[in-house]
Amino acid sequence: MSSFEFIPNTPEDQRKMLAEIGLADVEELFADIPAEVLKRFKPIGLEPLSELEVKRLVTELAQQNAHTEQYVSFLGGGVYDHYVPAIISHLVLRGEFLTCYTPYQAELSQGTLTWMFEFQTMICELTAMEVANSSMYDGGSALAEAMLMAKNITGRTKFLVAKSLNPYYRRCLETYAWGAGLELIDVPFTQDGQLDRSALSAHDLAGVIVQTPNFFGVIEDLTGLKELIKDALLIVSANPIALGVLAPPGVFGADIVVGEGQPLGIPQSFGGPLLGIFATRMSYVRRMPGRMAGRTLDAAGNVGYVMALQTREQHIRREKATSNICTNQALMGLMATIYLATLGRRGLRRLAELNLQKAHYLAEKISRLPGFALRFSGPFFNEFVIQTRKKPTRLLKTLRDEGFLGGLDLAPYDLLDGNNLLIAVTEKRTRDEMDRFVKALKGA
Amino acid sequence: MSSFEFIPNTPEDQRKMLAEIGLADVEELFADIPAEVLKRFKPIGLEPLSELEVKRLVTELAQQNAHTEQYVSFLGGGVYDHYVPAIISHLVLRGEFLTCYTPYQAELSQGTLTWMFEFQTMICELTAMEVANSSMYDGGSALAEAMLMAKNITGRTKFLVAKSLNPYYRRCLETYAWGAGLELIDVPFTQDGQLDRSALSAHDLAGVIVQTPNFFGVIEDLTGLKELIKDALLIVSANPIALGVLAPPGVFGADIVVGEGQPLGIPQSFGGPLLGIFATRMSYVRRMPGRMAGRTLDAAGNVGYVMALQTREQHIRREKATSNICTNQALMGLMATIYLATLGRRGLRRLAELNLQKAHYLAEKISRLPGFALRFSGPFFNEFVIQTRKKPTRLLKTLRDEGFLGGLDLAPYDLLDGNNLLIAVTEKRTRDEMDRFVKALKGA
């Protein structure tokens, strides 16, 4: 057996250890495995490779992907090409953050527990909610968990779901709803792309689920919505960067606020790992899924942090737990924490404004081109739908040849008729890039 | 004034601090600078840029360079395309290693002092010398410093220098020699590319300077050389990777061993930062330039490390110091330390063998091509000279178009007649790459 760099013990170590155990051969350690099972074993058929060889191999795979340092990207739809400050990767790569687990031993985990507490505070501030957990898997599953929580709180099973919800989130909702025996009822959108309130009539609702800005980039007006739906819970999925400039769901009486935290300093990474955000009212805290840090004191009276309200969790409550979640997306939570700390109060607002202003610049330019029109009249943040005369597939192909990831063709989602392109603009896009993009669109 | 992310203090902080100082305006702090000087001031003409913008700008510059993850490289001549294990960059990026300075306060620097001690030990082991310092600037200046040290030890000024020395090192030697009033005398090389011992006749020598493997890749036979040159110092510049398989200079009685440490896990980085290696006899330690860590005890009797023999150094001895070096290449020393620890005893030998075997495979293949011949018959390690019928400039151009950095054209160095190409082969080169290279050469 050749020696592997990740396995320290040598044949000599092995000999000594077997002696202590009282065995002659390592295979005896596996005597409990039925011989039949061992006999059936077949290897994968892979030779071990050295780091040098694996690096070459995997790098070649990476080079077969397009990416947003190579293409100028206008792709959004849930994952955005925001700028990730350099310090984030450096800090989260510190072994003490990267290689620890859930802070079971609080005294050896004050670093993790402290940033969890900071993260929770920041999410509360962003959303204007009272309490937040320290992460869920992603925006889609966080929304599904919010739905399950609303069912547990209300004891009801019917949910109204905005048709303008991100269709990927919608599919997650459907999976979980089917699994948990819940009913989802569509709420259409109006001409301006917002929730059609006239359709909010159902009785006996567990909750109403809306997203803002919604899948089309349109900002929902949540004013008075909570009042309208009465004791049903208002569940809002929000883009955290947009909350730098948009009134937060909390001020409109939202009961649960979730969202995709990827825009907060997390690389796009082909759609994962992402970061599920989850916040609610303090009165619902014992129904909330996910881990939380709480402030306490140590034996000497100093402030410190521990995991709080663990009695909600599966390792204690088992089938009665608020959720089955255990491993979460902690490191992404740390990234978001560092990101928000780095930008700071005014930085986040300014960032949101850059997104907003640039998106409007581009939207205006494109909609002035013949054959292109803004699909919705509602207000938008950093993403908007363009109705095109030509087929988006063709447009996108031409744009790609000129170095652009030109946006998302909405045809597969079956939400709108005609040809529609969803275009996202972040702070990374320059006027020059946008002008070239408009020119390319025009020529396409 | 906009606020910069690297400058914490705010206008309000500034106000409070000026009050404490007793001044009204920051400009008063600069009252000692003559008004004329201030008046003459002209800015560079650069607007501040955000990190996002600078990253884009600098990335574009980087993309205008070829590099060895893009080209298959056979370039050597002092800097080699060896594999750098992933852990090195991760470990040296830890802030406590990266952002500290010279370990003036030993109690806050045990990390740095410990690896310095380890590095010194490893270099002694590699070279079979008694004592090593913790780094010099690079291979060229380390060799120059060795020459100055030999002058100080012997009180003489004449040096024999092998003509087969790396010409870049040679130019460094010439600069320092001229500065210090020393005389350099050429020693030619034989047909097999080794030092011509018959030319070793000069009297009153301070030292003899040879390199192994030399610039042509040929391994020098140092046997009996020290005896031949008597009380002149034998100064050897050696490739540390080659020492995994070659008898070290120490066993041949070398007095000073220097070398370029870049092969030990340090990126090529367009030729810098590199790592100067420097080792000598214990009896010369007080003449040695550079920083060293030494083992000692703390007040509780525990083992610890401090900077040793500082009385040699410029901050104490000033014009009588052994050298003027102060800031060195510490972080590169740490990289080499981690590299050697990672490879380990057998790993280094195996690595050296891979280099040796692959280089010979390629040399043989190429020399079988019509119009190509091995220039020297002497033994070589991982680099060799090929005499070509066609002009190297033309060959290299064709090779480049096929994705190769095809080696170094020796014409500019004026050491050999005819057309000559210096070709280096490291463990990174695969048989497939070499076979394609041979094919490309054939077709070129």
Added chain:
Amino acid sequence: MGTTIFDLGEESRTGLRLPALDVPEKNLTELIPPGLIRKEDPKLPNVSQVEVVRHYTKLSRMNYGVDNGIYPLGSCTMKYNPRINEDMARLPGFAHAHPLQGDELSQGALKLMYELGEYLCAIGGMDAITLQPAAGAHGELTGMLLIKKHFERTKELHKRTKILLPDSAHGTNPASAAIVGFEVVPIPSDRRGLVDLEALKAHLNESVAGIMLTNPNTLGLFETDILEITKLVHDVGGFVYYDGANLNAIVGRARPGDMGVDIVHYNLHKTFSTPHGGGGPGSGPVAVVKKLEPYLPVPRIVKEKGKYSLDYKRPHSIGKVHSFYGNFGVLVRAYTYIRMMGDAGLKAVSTHAVLNANYLRARLSKYYKAPYDRICMHEFVLTTKGMSEEIRTLDVAKRLIDYGVHPSSIYFPLIVPEVMMIEPTETVSKEELDRFADALIAVAHEMQENPQMLKEAPHAVPVYGASVRRLDEVRAAKEPILRG
């Protein structure tokens, strides 16, 4: 200690400047209706970049990770996380790829996922796989949904209402089953620490949708009756779900598929060396037998004529459980690891994981009670029950901290009182095992000679000048302070 980033900084400091706006600026109220504009900024910190770096550097130094030494959390497989994995996941073609850029522009990512799926199927002896679940529990949920879907199609759902669950199971198992509406039926463990076959049989009938098994189980014991168990469950028409959290014990030498298992989830953040990140991200791919393949989440990754694509056309699929394709970055790391280790390496993993556990067990069972004192797999349990009147396992764990090592898992599994569950992994050297064993043995002596020492532990975990003493969890539960 205790200081958060909110305690630092001053109004008007920033950690990052942004580019100037390079398009004509419009009035905010032209773009957003006034009622929808944020009135009050979120109270985020205002700190310079220097302060950010110093604060989080300091916080990191208050943590203990695998990089700091042995971290023998049972059931967590805290093995070394190779740094090459991190570099590979950060390659621009992976880190900056957009999930919706289209198959044509994503061939490298799709190929990696496809191949990883193949490797995991081969490792598990299974037929098909989804990489979408973001963690083990997510995989369990997916597995439960697959079973539900199957019985929905076979129109048995009304009667297939129960999931059998050994009482040693991890809490995520019952919680996952419950989400999908299954009734959880606990199966007791017998004196061997294994599934009580008689008790199991007593529950086997047509109401059983399936059983969730962890093997080796959370006592670190291999279910020697596994072939009989899977047969019995199959005989009543149920499925066998295999919680692969403990795959490290058998990887490279035995496969769940060869035990008659129908569904298995892998924890890439355990067996396949991806870092735990303070709690995540993980990845919990789920592999199944042919029969269940139609129900796997969409999109599937398919290969046709050397081209890879995302396939959504699966009419019987349960749908999606993740916004996109799962924790892709984690998949890159696991792929890298599997390719480095190869078959021989993976076999060496289980060899040394089990050897290390047994070595510790052999040394420690002389000083602590081993409720199941026999050859274990990759982990084992000890208990302090009956060793002292006043000392609990919690005290032992806290005292270990004073010795500079990380304690094991404690109080899990629930069926052993005052339990310690110890999993060293294969990446720990004999010297480090000895250091850990010596510490635990020293504490066993102290338990008798100086119990107060344990009760007051830890005495001082040096965190950056200050030090932490034992933290009051009861206080945190009674009056939760969950934000600053």
Added chain:
Amino acid sequence: MGTTIFDLGEESRTGLRLPALDVPEKNLTELIPPGLIRKEDPKLPNVSQVEVVRHYTKLSRMNYGVDNGIYPLGSCTMKYNPRINEDMARLPGFAHAHPLQGDELSQGALKLMYELGEYLCAIGGMDAITLQPAAGAHGELTGMLLIKKHFERTKELHKRTKILLPDSAHGTNPASAAIVGFEVVPIPSDRRGLVDLEALKAHLNESVAGIMLTNPNTLGLFETDILEITKLVHDVGGFVYYDGANLNAIVGRARPGDMGVDIVHYNLHKTFSTPHGGGGPGSGPVAVVKKLEPYLPVPRIVKEKGKYSLDYKRPHSIGKVHSFYGNFGVLVRAYTYIRMMGDAGLKAVSTHAVLNANYLRARLSKYYKAPYDRICMHEFVLTTKGMSEEIRTLDVAKRLIDYGVHPSSIYFPLIVPEVMMIEPTETVSKEELDRFADALIAVAHEMQENPQMLKEAPHAVPVYGASVRRLDEVRAAKEPILRG
């Protein structure tokens, strides 16, 4: 503590596997003459990768860096090192470029160097530059060689034998001058802490090759007579060398070139934010007036018709001082920094560097003696001389460690006895300045009330469980143990 990597591991462990040999293996003795083959392997460690990572992680935790807090080493400009610099230097086009790949394939690197040279010339008010020196002292040596070359050409070398040097100068200055064979003539400082003009005049004659000036000098004081000094030296035909180590005090608002300086070196690892790395690498570019340009090292980086190239055709050049073009990776970092800061940022640097120093000076000079009690530049000196019979500055420094802050430089410059030389830099917040000042003030009180406390300091620097007490430097000097 004390443990080295050699104390770890076991024969036959490795931290990295290598690829298998993929060409036919030949016998070693066929390739190398037996006498030249290594007989005994070097005794390198034999450790697994896990052990490497843990050991160096542990060592790092025994260090204090800028990332850990204020690091006020006078004359060292320990400012924050932006991480974006590190990312830029690691871009493949920089990190993996070979120095001899030719101009055509190196346009990005050459452009960066060319532009950086232009920026540095503009910052210094100089005409031409070399980026080759690897550190400040290397720059000084280069400067001395330039002067020597000039006088060789003018055939004055025989008489131009002296370099004048203020007694406050850094040790590298005289050492650099000595290497080139110049005689070093110390010039005393006057009561102001500045060059004693009368003493200077007394030495000015045709034997003077030049003067090396640090400005602000190492007392943190600006040489207010600088214009007169440069004129006086020029009048006798000498050159003025400007040690730019302290450029942080004036960057963005005053230029050595405008003071009549002929040669200036920059420390990119001080003023321009590149990390100190435990002692290096640094970078010490040297800029000169037109007259000295012909002597600059080869190759020069030149631009012609938008193309950049390395120019070796400089017949009067002193030659090379570095194997290639200097510490290129450090140049990338400095370039990144300068572009981020721009003119406004660089001016803010000197503003805050000087403000911070004066704030500390104002607070501390009430408790320690300030030999030159006036507005300082970016740093200042204090002394403990006369404050206590038994306590030395060394004790004060060691006691500061107990307060969790890094001491200042001590015992430099040599002209002030028992000196502390304090340079906070602009990247430290007021809160952190106050924390440092509070600590130093507390120690001043302790000096009177509990001197033993200082003499025994530090009491316990928590390094990973263990702790360091004061280390015995005398022992290390008497019986040097320099390898394991």
